[in-house]
Amino acid sequence: MRVANFNAGPAALPEDVLRQAADEMLDYQGCGMSVMEMSHRSPEFKRIIEAAEADVRDLYAIPDNYRVLFMQGGGTGQFAAVPMNLMRRGVADYVVSGRWALKAQQEAAKYGTANVLATSEGTGYDRIPDCSGLEPTPGADYVYICANETVNGTRYHEFPRTGDVPLVADISSCMLSEPLDVSQFGLVWGGVQKNVGPAGVVIVIIRDDLVREPALPITPTVFDYKVAADNGSLYNTPPCWNIYMCDLVFKWLKAQGGMEEIGRRNHAKAELLYRRIDDSSLFRGTADPASRSTMNVTFTTGNPELDAAFVARAKADGLVGVKGHRSVGGMRASLYNAVTLDDVRSLIACMDAFERDHAGSAASSSSSSTSSASSI
Ligand SMILES: Cc1ncc(COP(=O)(O)O)c(C=O)c1O
Incomplete structure (x- = not known):
């Protein structure tokens, strides 16, 4: 018997999706093997990852000047990947709204100056800080927010306006849960293990101009957005089965409306x-x-x-x-x-x-x- 699952992540997945995955577990569409067992360079997997990208683009109506990357290393990996790729002038602003924004700010401080632009620490992170008069630091590479604080139970109902400074958002715990106008952001990223699939995949949606320049030289290749973008997220072996599961969920989301x-x-x-x-x-x-x-x-x-x-x-x-x-x-x-x-x-x-x-x-x-x- 299945329970009502209120876990914060990994979390409930649609039963229809789990059944389809079970049906295809031993023999994916006549290949005679599971998606777990096939080469990531095979035509079958190429179709899966291309469909996954197309489906997430459809769901969020992602503009053509954004790249969609499937990466690894979880949310914690992105806390480092964001500054390593984007802190080209060495300064970024963070809105510290709770546990996850704080972790991101602390990680970014290893790679440059990670200013706390606003914080709700004083009220125990029970709210999103007031961002109405937010002034990014002159020359900042980006302003970073956590769109939904999973632990504290808070979310932005309106995103800050940051002018020419790219807005970066962690959308791990609200990804694909409602419409999102991606064009407000330079970059959004989310670990999939809450709304979208099994842990092991991070979806990064990044504007073209931010991925054109190289990352900081210290960036591990596996966290380099440009390498991922130039190689269709297939520079190294991706978590093939997890990406396949995400695409089953994308298709389920589309079928729901x-x-x-x-x-x-x-x-x-x-x-x-x-x-x-x-x-x-x-x-x-x-x-x-x-x-x-x-x-x-x-x-x-x-x-x-x-x-x-x-x-x-x-x-x-x-x-x-x-x-x-x-x-x-x-x-x-x-x-x-x-x-x-x-x-x-x-x-x-x-x-x-x-x-x-x-x-x-x-x-x-x-x-x-x-x-x-x-x-x-
Ligand atoms: C909003 C948010 N960001 C980041 C993370 C960290 O993700 P991971 O555990 O994949 O490193 C979590 C984990 O629950 C989260 O809820």
């Missing part, structure tokens, strides 16, 4: 859950409402023991992965593309039952947390 329809569904799921949290006398959301993520809904009872009891109850009900990230605690339900509205309804039913069983606990837990807070 594309980004408009997927975005509509994702917003409906998130709204339903946030409404339940806001109506609750036991649970409360942890992100500032104006910055709430559509993908990662973070909430708590305010009492770690009750939170743990809720996570255990949810698991017993077949609702997996709702424990918050170890750095922030509480709960987090990730509502990626393959999570259904029914999954969200089941989570809400579990919250209803838990709240009934713990009526009165909220008042005592909040008064105990107030008194413990005031005693220190």
Whole structure:
């Protein structure tokens, strides 16, 4: 029996896609072998990677002056690859909105000056910093943001305007979850292991002019965007099966109605859950409402023991992965593309039952947390 999977990544994949992959596991379209077993130089795999690029271009309506690269090294690899490729003048600006933007800024500081242009550290990264009057540092190579903070449960609802300075975004936890106007960015990249496929692939979408110049000389060849672009992402052996899986998901997304329809569904799921949290006398959301993520809904009872009891109850009900990230605690339900509205309804039913069983606990837990807070 499959569970309702609220994991933050790796995460739920569409059941139809998993079934198709299972059907094709031993014999991919009459080749007599799995995609895992075929040469990355074979005509069959060439067709798969070309279809994957064409499908992601279609889904996001990517303009012709952008290159689509399939790379490795995960999100953490991109924290280094971005500065190594783009910090040609040695200076970049970072908006530090949470755990993942902070990691990116810290990694970039190894390769040049990584300014913190704005931060929400002061409020515990519960929101996206105000970027309305953002002035990039003169001569900065790029401004970097994390479009959706997976751990903190926040997202940009409007992207900063950076004028001539290219805007770079980590879209790992919101990739292909709603329409995105790629032309606002110099570069967007995302690890696929949340909305799009099995871990092991990073999709980089980069504007032509940024890939024309060489990377910093220290850049490992495997992280060099120009090498990847000049070789159709086939300079070295790519994770063939993972790219094939991504393309099955791209085709599934198209069959569902594309980004408009997927975005509509994702917003409906998130709204339903946030409404339940806001109506609750036991649970409360942890992100500032104006910055709430559509993908990662973070909430708590305010009492770690009750939170743990809720996570255990949810698991017993077949609702997996709702424990918050170890750095922030509480709960987090990730509502990626393959999570259904029914999954969200089941989570809400579990919250209803838990709240009934713990009526009165909220008042005592909040008064105990107030008194413990005031005693220190
Ligand atoms: C938004 C975001 N960026 C980057 C990363 C790091 O990715 P990886 O674990 O592939 O290095 C994650 C991981 O969850 C993430 O959520």
